[in-house]
Amino acid sequence: MPRPTIYDVAAAAGVATSTVSRAFSSPNRVNARTREHIFAVAADLGYRPNPHARALLSGRHHTVAMVVSDITNPHYFELIRGAELRAKASEYTLVLVNAEESPRVEYDQIQRLVPSVDGFVLGASRLPDENLVQIAGQRPVVLMSRELPGLPSVVLEHTQGCHQIVEHLASLGHRHLIYLAGPRNSWMAATRWSALRTAAEELGLRAERIGPFTPKASHGAAAADSAIRAGATAIVAHNDLLAIGVMRRLKQRSVQVPQEVSVVGFDNIFAADLCTPGLTTLGGAHADVGRVAIEILLQATGPQQPTGTSPQVALPTELVMRESTGPCA
Amino acid sequence: MPRPTIYDVAAAAGVATSTVSRAFSSPNRVNARTREHIFAVAADLGYRPNPHARALLSGRHHTVAMVVSDITNPHYFELIRGAELRAKASEYTLVLVNAEESPRVEYDQIQRLVPSVDGFVLGASRLPDENLVQIAGQRPVVLMSRELPGLPSVVLEHTQGCHQIVEHLASLGHRHLIYLAGPRNSWMAATRWSALRTAAEELGLRAERIGPFTPKASHGAAAADSAIRAGATAIVAHNDLLAIGVMRRLKQRSVQVPQEVSVVGFDNIFAADLCTPGLTTLGGAHADVGRVAIEILLQATGPQQPTGTSPQVALPTELVMRESTGPCA
DNA sequence: GAACGGACAGCAAGGGGTTGCCATCAGGTT
DNA sequence: AACCTGATGGCAACCCCTTGCTGTCCGTTC
Numbered sequence: 064m065p066r067p068t069i070y071d072v073a074a075a076a077g078v079a080t081s082t083v084s085r086a087f088s089s090p091n092r093v094n095a096r097t098r099e100h101i102f103a104v105a106a107d108l109g110y111r112p113n114p115h116a117r118a119l120l121s122g123r124h125h126t127v128a129m130v131v132s133d134i135t136n137p138h139y140f141e142l143i144r145g146a147e148l149r150a151k152a153s154e155y156t157l158v159l160v161n162a163e164e165s166p167r168v169e170y171d172q173i174q175r176l177v178p179s180v181d182g183f184v185l186g187a188s189r190l191p192d193e194n195l196v197q198i199a200g201q202r203p204v205v206l207m208s209r210e211l212p213g214l215p216s217v218v219l220e221h222t223q224g225c226h227q228i229v230e231h232l233a234s235l236g237h238r239h240l241i242y243l244a245g246p247r248n249s250w251m252a253a254t255r256w257s258a259l260r261t262a263a264e265e266l267g268l269r270a271e272r273i274g275p276f277t278p279k280a281s282h283g284a285a286a287a288d289s290a291i292r293a294g295a296t297a298i299v300a301h302n303d304l305l306a307i308g309v310m311r312r313l314k315q316r317s318v319q320v321p322q323e324v325s326v327v328g329f330d331n332i333f334a335a336d337l338c339t340p341g342l343t344t345l346g347g348a349h350a351d352v353g354r355v356a357i358e359i360l361l362q363a364t365g366p367q368q369p370t371g372t373s374p375q376v377a378l379p380t381e382l383v384m385r386e387s388t389g390p391c392a
Numbered sequence: 393m394p395r396p397t398i399y400d401v402a403a404a405a406g407v408a409t410s411t412v413s414r415a416f417s418s419p420n421r422v423n424a425r426t427r428e429h430i431f432a433v434a435a436d437l438g439y440r441p442n443p444h445a446r447a448l449l450s451g452r453h454h455t456v457a458m459v460v461s462d463i464t465n466p467h468y469f470e471l472i473r474g475a476e477l478r479a480k481a482s483e484y485t486l487v488l489v490n491a492e493e494s495p496r497v498e499y500d501q502i503q504r505l506v507p508s509v510d511g512f513v514l515g516a517s518r519l520p521d522e523n524l525v526q527i528a529g530q531r532p533v534v535l536m537s538r539e540l541p542g543l544p545s546v547v548l549e550h551t552q553g554c555h556q557i558v559e560h561l562a563s564l565g566h567r568h569l570i571y572l573a574g575p576r577n578s579w580m581a582a583t584r585w586s587a588l589r590t591a592a593e594e595l596g597l598r599a600e601r602i603g604p605f606t607p608k609a610s611h612g613a614a615a616a617d618s619a620i621r622a623g624a625t626a627i628v629a630h631n632d633l634l635a636i637g638v639m640r641r642l643k644q645r646s647v648q649v650p651q652e653v654s655v656v657g658f659d660n661i662f663a664a665d666l667c668t669p670g671l672t673t674l675g676g677a678h679a680d681v682g683r684v685a686i687e688i689l690l691q692a693t694g695p696q697q698p699t700g701t702s703p704q705v706a707l708p709t710e711l712v713m714r715e716s717t718g719p720c721a
Numbered sequence: 722g723a724a725c726g727g728a729c730a731g732c733a734a735g736g737g738g739t740t741g742c743c744a745t746c747a748g749g750t751t
Numbered sequence: 752a753a754c755c756t757g758a759t760g761g762c763a764a765c766c767c768c769t770t771g772c773t774g775t776c777c778g779t780t781c
Contacts, residue, residue: 066507068736068737068738069737069738070737070738078760078761079760079761079762080737080738080739080761081738081739081740081760081761081762081763082759082760082761083738084737084738084739084740085739085740085759085760087738088738088739088740089739089740092758092759092760093759093760094758094759094760097759097760111503111504111506111507112737112738113448113507113736113737113738114507114508115444115447115448115453115507115508115736115737115738116448116736116737116738116739116766117737117738117739118444118738118766119442119444119445119448119736119737119738119739119765119766119767119768120737120738120739120740120765120766120767121738121739121766122766124444126487126508134469134472134473134476135469135473137466137469137662140463140464140466140469143463143488144463144464144490147463147488147489147490148490151489151490151501154504156487156504156505156508157487157488157489158455158485158486158487158488159472159476159486159487159488160476160480160486161473161476161477161480172480174440175483175485176485177440178395178440178442178443178444179443179444179455179485280662307666333466333609333663334662334663334666337636337663337666337667337668338666338667338668339666339668397766397767397768398767398768399767399768407730407731408730408731408732409731409767409768409769410730410731410732410733410768410769410770411729411730411731412768413767413768413769413770414729414730414769414770416768417768417769417770418769418770421728421729421730422729422730423728423729423730426729426730441767441768442766442767442768444766444767444768445736445766445767445768445769446767446768446769447768448736448737448738448766448767448768448769449735449736449767449768449769449770450736450768450769451736
């Protein structure tokens, strides 16, 4: 017993297939009584429209893809969760793709999915601008943790946030901070560094950048060693994972945090609250980033013509102070 | 300029559409020279087959869905990662669905996806057996962290693992353990309890179960209070999140871990290594669970007839000892 | 040299819906 | 009574690709 089709429903209800189709896709084009009758018959038969047949003609798949630069980063869990929830609320299917920090993989996967999805949400895309523009020409795209003029995006307000970090460090007496940079092709890394440097200048601190580092805990050891060698009293790591890796290494080398060195991270992942000492970090409502990104995307894939506007949303950040930062030695 | 179709390719190459189609889907049905020519023209035009049209007829979508009971649980990240990687390796698309701990949501989402995916991987499904059997009748299904005769599954070897836990506790002099149970409809919770109880009996410990508890850190406080009231010297929590929540509460109540109470978790999530004291927990290669599950699923969705066998894979566990367990007071 | 068989390409019928256009009909106008 | 209008439902083409069947061509075989 294969799935019933509109033909079965039409036959059972004694109407034409087009009427059945319309009853589902544009209910007000069909008389209320007929419609109810069709619905009843359909429910009886257990009919469900075949999304592929529908997509074939309409070109709309009720599916969006979320591409993340590295799925192993816990920071994304929140984004994914927010996105999944929002997509589900609109009965959209969420396809998840891991770019494994490789622009190549990212691009290939996106191209593979172009025919099957209505749009893309890209998390911290490592692709060059021109690729993003090209993809945006094929399907609606919303960027997360990245901005590009002309494309909609959702980010956390990092300029502001970085300023808070530097202020926090300055008020603790630090005169010199070291930023452990993220991947070379990370927009976020560039933005953070630029914001940190500006804020540092403004507040009379010396800012230095080391890196790039792969933002994983395992790469924290090398980062920590470099930072110590550079004579850091305050380390701002590209993200919490790196910061946690740094702190581990510092403990190993018997460098006291925060007495000798202060450490700050980004993202406020679950683990930041659990490590010892607790990690001071710049957090924010990451689930909202995912949620809003999907929301904008659904707007863009909607039936109404694209408005031409590309909202660039910046959600507030919050400096979560824990024990990894303290007065400068 | 819409995407080129086989018609465009056929016209440009001077052959029939069917020949183009066959050149792609069954290359040896077409002369090598013709084929090469078609490929050249197709590449030139930037042709890519439309997966929906293909799926419409063939019924194969090159897509599998992964449904997890609660996406916010870090334990799943590994599963998801392993699954995503494996799916990508076979050029399958992975759809991610969060059941939010609700059997209702789980079932509805699955039914919604039935027409669009080739199969399901269900992580810690909360559905009753009969639902699973029914779904398995519609599409191939592979269970993770759950077993059901007749359905393929991938789990960690928990019986063995639980035995290790109890042995560990027994060797530390504990005579009484309390299991903080997971959700009522969790197969895993039932299995762990049964394994713990058996092992406890064997080793002469008294085992007691409290719960069920929602396995999140935020529910650890209540669990901790119950456990203390029951006079626990050793607590085995349903998962690491709950264990971490318990330890937080114990610290709050100035109950020393492990001096007064030992705590053990399950899953060995990233945070287990970071909390203080480090959490003793039963780990395993979770990414492999996801990987193997997808592998079995792809096997089952493959062209060859289902073999009728339903592999029940059990991957080894590993008791990771940290500082949260110690000699009984 | 006729009959035969294999390799290959094309025709056309779907697969499950959507939708532009037309036919019908009831109700309202003048 | 003739005419118009809007609401409603049906016909059939179309979306893009797959595949069973047919026809052609050419090399074999007896």
